[in-house]
Amino acid sequence: MERKAFLKTLGAGAAFALTFSCLHGCSSDSGDNEIEGEVVEEPTGIDFTIDLNSAEAVNLTSNGGFILKDLVVIVKNLEGEFVAASQICSHEGYDQVRFASPDNVGIFYCDVHGSRFAQDGTPLNSTSEGRPLKIYSTEVLADDMLRIFEA
Numbered sequence: 840m841e842r843k844a845f846l847k848t849l850g851a852g853a854a855f856a857l858t859f860s861c862l863h864g865c866s867s868d869s870g871d872n873e874i875e876g877e878v879v880e881e882p883t884g885i886d887f888t889i890d891l892n893s894a895e896a897v898n899l900t901s902n903g904g905f906i907l908k909d910l911v912v913i914v915k916n917l918e919g920e921f922v923a924a925s926q927i928c929s930h931e932g933y934d935q936v937r938f939a940s941p942d943n944v945g946i947f948y949c950d951v952h953g954s955r956f957a958q959d960g961t962p963l964n965s966t967s968e969g970r971p972l973k974i975y976s977t978e979v980l981a982d983d984m985l986r987i988f989e990a
């Protein structure tokens with residue numbers, strides 16, 4: 840049976856689970872047990888700004904784009920709103936949280952062990968054992984400055 844036919848027999852949900860987990864690199868639990876990223880302590884007192892017209896913010900010009908800064912994943916979601924989450928996964932503390940939009944639904948994910956989170960930090964699977972992802976507040980200030988901060 841060809842791969843495509845095999846995936847079709849599993850249904851869309853199972854196919855997504857099989858393929859999405861490796862879309863961004865299968866870094867953990869692979870043959871050599873090499874895990875990308877590091878275990879990092881959650882930073883405190885997050886409060887910084889980004890110039891939305893600067894080169895570092897170019898990925899925030901498109902809906903679904905994100906950047907990493909100061910251990911924060913800063914996102915322009917599919918609705919065009921800015922959201923921000925900790926880059927530190929609530930599961931085991933690896934700095935591998937990123938943003939993706941499978942099936943046109945924006946989520947945070949960590950591929951070290953497969954945690955998935957809604958944009959409000961709510962776990963979408965059991966990997967993080969119910970621990971939510973830290974979410975930061977965002978605010979667009981004058982002169983296209985985006986503030987990311989702890990509320």
Ligand code: FES
Nearest residue numbers: 928930931949952
């Ligand atoms: S550290 Fe992110 S899923 Fe385990």
